[in-house]
Amino acid sequence: MRLTEAEYEALMARRSADRAPVATSVPAAPESAPTGPKFKSKAEARYAQILESQQRAGQIRSWRYEAMTLVLAEGVRYTPDFLVVENTSRMTLIEVKGFMREAARVRLRVAVEMYPAFGWFLIWAKQGGFEPERLA
Numbered sequence: 001m002r003l004t005e006a007e008y009e010a011l012m013a014r015r016s017a018d019r020a021p022v023a024t025s026v027p028a029a030p031e032s033a034p035t036g037p038k039f040k041s042k043a044e045a046r047y048a049q050i051l052e053s054q055q056r057a058g059q060i061r062s063w064r065y066e067a068m069t070l071v072l073a074e075g076v077r078y079t080p081d082f083l084v085v086e087n088t089s090r091m092t093l094i095e096v097k098g099f100m101r102e103a104a105r106v107r108l109r110v111a112v113e114m115y116p117a118f119g120w121f122l123i124w125a126k127q128g129g130f131e132p133e134r135l136a
Helices: 005-018 042-056 102-114
Strands: 060-065 070-073 076-078 082-086 091-097 119-126 129-134
Touching: 042 060, 042 082, 042 091, 042 119, 042 129, 070 102, 076 102, 091 102, 102 119
Parallel strands: 091 119
Antiparallel strands: 060 082, 070 076, 082 091, 119 129
16 A cells, blocks of 8 residues: 555654653652562561661671572572671571472582582571571
C-alpha cells in the first residue's frame, strides 16, 4: 500500500492524537518499600538481626548476606549465608541451618577444607536461639 505525502501526514497526525501523553518522570518508591536483602529463611533473617546489633555495638566491623560464591569443583558452587568482617579484619563465613541434608553437609565440609583462610561457623537454629559450631 502506498500513501501520498498528504495521506502519510494525516495518518501520523491521527496516531499522535490517539496516544496518551508519555510520563516524563518515574514516580518515587513508597517510603515503606523494603530495603536490604531478602532472606531465604526466617532463621537467616533472625541471625541477620543479631549481626546488625553486633555491628552497631562495634563487636564486628561489617557483615553481608550471600556476599560470595566459592567454586568447589567444575560446576559445583557453594554460597555461605553470611560474610562477617571482624574488627581484626579476619573474614568469617557463616552458614545458618535448622536442619541439614547430607549433600549440603558434604558441600560445606569441602568448602571448609578448600578455603582455610576464612573462619567458618555453622549456626544451628534452635527454638528460641542459636547454637554455634566452629568448623575452622
